[in-house]
Amino acid sequence: MGKRIKFRGRKLIKKDLKNLINLALKKLCVLEKINYKEFDFNVEVPPKNIKADYATNVCLVGARYFKKSPKILSEELKNILLSEDIDFINSKKESKIFINIKNITCLGQGFLNFDLDLSSFLYSFLYFYNNKEYYFFNNDDKFKKILLEFVSANPTGPLHIGHARGAAIGDSLSRLLKKKGHIVETEYYVNNAGNQMNILKESLEIRYRQVLGEKIDFPENHYMGDYITEIARDLYEEKRIKDYKQIDFKTIILNKMLDIIKSELKRFNVEIDNWFFETKILEKDSSGTNDLDRVMKILEDKNLIKDIDGAKWLNTAEFSEDDKDRVIIRKDGRPTYFASDIAYHENKYIRNYDLMIDIWGADHHGYVPRIKASMEYLGNDKEKLHIILYQLVSLIRDGEKVAMSTRKGEFISLVEVLEEVGLDATRFFLLMRSTDNPIEFDLSLAKKSTNENPVFYIEYAHARIHSIMKNFYNEFHEYNGFIFDKIEDKYLSILEKNLNQEEDISIIKTLISFKEILNFAERDFSPHYITTYLLDLAGKFHNYYNKYKIIDKANSNKTLSRILLIKEIAFVIKNGLEILGITAPESM
RNA sequence: GCGUCUGUAGCUCAGUUGGAUAGAGCAACUGCCUUCUAAGCAGUGGGUCGGGGGUUCGAAUCUCUCCAGACGCACCA
Numbered sequence: 064m065g066k067r068i069k070f071r072g073r074k075l076i077k078k079d080l081k082n083l084i085n086l087a088l089k090k091l092c093v094l095e096k097i098n099y100k101e102f103d104f105n106v107e108v109p110p111k112n113i114k115a116d117y118a119t120n121v122c123l124v125g126a127r128y129f130k131k132s133p134k135i136l137s138e139e140l141k142n143i144l145l146s147e148d149i150d151f152i153n154s155k156k157e158s159k160i161f162i163n164i165k166n167i168t169c170l171g172q173g174f175l176n177f178d179l180d181l182s183s184f185l186y187s188f189l190y191f192y193n194n195k196e197y198y199f200f201n202n203d204d205k206f207k208k209i210l211l212e213f214v215s216a217n218p219t220g221p222l223h224i225g226h227a228r229g230a231a232i233g234d235s236l237s238r239l240l241k242k243k244g245h246i247v248e249t250e251y252y253v254n255n256a257g258n259q260m261n262i263l264k265e266s267l268e269i270r271y272r273q274v275l276g277e278k279i280d281f282p283e284n285h286y287m288g289d290y291i292t293e294i295a296r297d298l299y300e301e302k303r304i305k306d307y308k309q310i311d312f313k314t315i316i317l318n319k320m321l322d323i324i325k326s327e328l329k330r331f332n333v334e335i336d337n338w339f340f341e342t343k344i345l346e347k348d349s350s351g352t353n354d355l356d357r358v359m360k361i362l363e364d365k366n367l368i369k370d371i372d373g374a375k376w377l378n379t380a381e382f383s384e385d386d387k388d389r390v391i392i393r394k395d396g397r398p399t400y401f402a403s404d405i406a407y408h409e410n411k412y413i414r415n416y417d418l419m420i421d422i423w424g425a426d427h428h429g430y431v432p433r434i435k436a437s438m439e440y441l442g443n444d445k446e447k448l449h450i451i452l453y454q455l456v457s458l459i460r461d462g463e464k465v466a467m468s469t470r471k472g473e474f475i476s477l478v479e480v481l482e483e484v485g486l487d488a489t490r491f492f493l494l495m496r497s498t499d500n501p502i503e504f505d506l507s508l509a510k511k512s513t514n515e516n517p518v519f520y521i522e523y524a525h526a527r528i529h530s531i532m533k534n535f536y537n538e539f540h541e542y543n544g545f546i547f548d549k550i551e552d553k554y555l556s557i558l559e560k561n562l563n564q565e566e567d568i569s570i571i572k573t574l575i576s577f578k579e580i581l582n583f584a585e586r587d588f589s590p591h592y593i594t595t596y597l598l599d600l601a602g603k604f605h606n607y608y609n610k611y612k613i614i615d616k617a618n619s620n621k622t623l624s625r626i627l628l629i630k631e632i633a634f635v636i637k638n639g640l641e642i643l644g645i646t647a648p649e650s651m
Numbered sequence: 652g653c654g655u656c657u658g659u660a661g662c663u664c665a666g667u668u669g670g671a672u673a674g675a676g677c678a679a680c681u682g683c684c685u686u687c688u689a690a691g692c693a694g695u696g697g698g699u700c701g702g703g704g705g706u707u708c709g710a711a712u713c714u715c716u717c718c719a720g721a722c723g724c725a726c727c728a
Contacts, residue, residue: 103668112672120670123708133708171671172708217728259728374726386653386724393726400728428655429723454656455722459663496664499656501721503663508677512690515677523690534687583667595665598675609683609692651690 075187075198075575077106077117079162080177084121087143095129102128108572115168115176116183116572122173133173140175141167184571185558189550191575192631199578199638206244207417211237214328214335214422215252218320219263220288221476222327224456224493224504229422231493231644232453234333235590236420238642243585248336248416252407255317256341257400262286263320264313270295271307294319327477332486332644344406345398354406355398358441359391367440377401383436405437412443420588425452451588454501456493461507484509487645491518494643495594517598521636522648524601528633529649531613535626538616547630554623561624566607570628573600577635581642590643597639604632 085101092099102124109118122137129136144167163180170176191198213233216226233249240247254260266286269279274295281287294316304310321338328335344354359375362368367378368391375392379385391402411419423430431452435445458465458475465475480489488509495517496502514520536543550558562571577596584592613625637647 105668105670107670110671110673118671120709123670126708174671254728257728372726376726384654390726395726397726399726404728424722425656426722427728431655452656500664501657505663508663514691516690517676519690520676523688527688527691531687538687579667587667589667591665592667595675598665602675605691606693608687609689612687614687651688 076183080106080117084119087140090143091139109176113176116179117177119175122175137169137173137175141169181559181563184568185555185562187575188571189555193549195634200242202244206246208246209240209418210248210250210411210416211420212250212252217254217259218317218324219259219286221323223474223476224458224480225424227331227477228453228456228493230328230331230333231490232590233422235494235643236588238644239584242642249334250337250339251335253338253340256345263316266291267295267316268307268312271298274299330481331477341403344403354410355402358406358409361441379433379436384432385436389433404434408434408438409441419448421450423450423452425454428452451498453498456502456504459503459505488518490644491594494590497589497591521597521601523651524604525633525636525647526649526651527608528629531629535614538614547627550627557620558624561621562628570603573603574631574635593639593642597636600635
């Protein structure tokens with residue numbers, strides 16, 4: 064005696080229920096003679112101890128609005144929802160029946176719990192199976208033009224695991240946002256104008272002269288990494304130039320370092336669209352001014368800059384969250400890093416993105432207020448600039464913290480980690496945690512091929528499904544070449560007979576929610592929701608695999624139904640991993 | 652001292668706009684390989700969600716305060 068609710072279009076269960084409840088609220092308002100006003104409530108999966116498919120807190124939230132106790136309200140709403148006189152049918156054209164309510168119960172302080180008929184889930188399954196790309200990834204054409212800037216490490220040495228976290232987050236977000244239909248550019252800002260560059264150049268020059276046989280002490284604050292000595296040696300081997308003053312060490316070392324970084328990122332499966340050089344900000348155009356001059360003029364015209372002791376300070380304290388004013392032009396006339404960063408970010412605004420995301424290590428958090436303030440001063444909408452801060456990564460090997468000091472070249476490089484544990488595990492471990500938490504990257508664990516290691520656990524689920532598919536084609540020759548890209552409506556009755564276990568429904572619910580997970584990840588710029596979700600889904604699959612035999616030679620309908628289910632699991636795992644930049648192997 | 656982030660099972664961590672009896676993996680113990688990949692599955696034990704106040708019908712989640720830890724407070728980048 065269930066009530067079938069028809070909805071046209073592409074909404075799935077939760078959304079349909081929400082719409083349904085809203086209609087019931089409207090009806091109640093008419094009965095109570097009060098004006099209908101929308102308010103926010105949830106439709107959620109209830110906790111395990113409640114035997115229902117979905118629950119809503121609408122009566123708890125709406126109690127004050129209707130001036131009734133949640134309990135009474137829930138009884139009234141229940142009656143309206145189950146009454147036959149309300150026609151919720153909303154189907155002028157072709158209609159799909161998605162919700163078939165079996166029962167509604169009022170429990171707790173006023174929760175309404177919905178028990179749905181199996182058909183609700185199977186209709187949904189059929190719908191998203193047939194429209195996967197659209198269902199999971201469509202964004203109602205609300206796409207944005209987005210710039211993602213990340214890594215932007217000084218080109219003074221190889222990338223380490225901390226840079227890799229930023230790279231993994233940035234690249235994964237880029238994949239996610241692209242999948243959701245946005246136009247995304249990724250960018251690496253190269254600090255090639257500052258003091259660090261000079262020190263780097265001198266480091267190479269001194270190493271080169273040492274190669275030539277000069278006895279020079281290597282200065283304290285210079286880059287001591289072996290890679291510089293190697294570059295110096297190679298340089299001498301190549302050209303054999305004795306007069307080092309003829310050599311343009313700066314250009315050589317910059318290009319060399321960028322080559323290294325580019326190859327490391329490539330190896331890490333990270334794509335950078337734009338390489339933006341700091342020197343571009345300082346290049347004079349035909350009128351003899353550069354980006355920095357233009358920015359300075361605006362700020363000076365607005366009286367936001369003052370001279371103290373010959374240096375120029377930007378007044379960030381008075382009008383922003385920043386706690387003090389900041390120098391932007393030094394006493395000697397050289398701009399600070401902050402100055403070129405203002406001009407760089409202004410340049411981003413001029414390029415006209417709807418959203419600019421910067422991904423920084425959390426040790427730079429103090430920098431956020433001043434860069435936001437400066438953008439505001441220039442008349443830009445600071446809401447368009449979103450800064451993601453991620454906490455540090457420490458490496459653990461055999462239960463011991465690996466010492467990392469970026470000074471003196473004592474660090475494990477990204478490439479070394481990749482060589483030790485592989486690309487997939489490295490990316491997964493870096494994406495597994497919320498950016499607000501530091502990561503303890505356990506190298507020993509990441510190497511293991513057991514279920515202790517989450518990335519193997521997920522990949523194994525995917526490989527297993529492919530292995531089952533292979534067996535399926537062997538057992539059922541008549542389906543060779545059949546790819547199951549669509550389920551026809553007539554199969555619904557078959558599904559109803561064969562996907563009716565608790566686990567079937569639980570997996571279908573989990574599959575439906577992939578869309579939600581992607582939306583959360585997009586909203587919070589947090590790929591780690593996806594890692595958690597995939598672990599859950601993989602767990603449900605492994606459990607299912609052990610409990611039920613997918614292939615049953617004597618029952619082709621049962622086999623086909625289960626094949627469709629696991630094919631959809633494979634689709635979601637593959638796409639989830641793709642967003643993380645991780646491969647989904649077909650065999651292991 | 653000021654600011655940002657963190658504090659959830661022995662360990663590493665999930666916990667979405669505040670929702671009903673707070674979850675997973677590891678570690679410990681017990682089962683499951685003639686059966687689609689045991690690189691797997693099932694079960695048991697394990698918690699005053701750092702402490703205390705406040706808001707709320709309802710708080711791990713919001714707020715205040717205290718405690719502990721990490722990081723940051725340059726005319727470095």
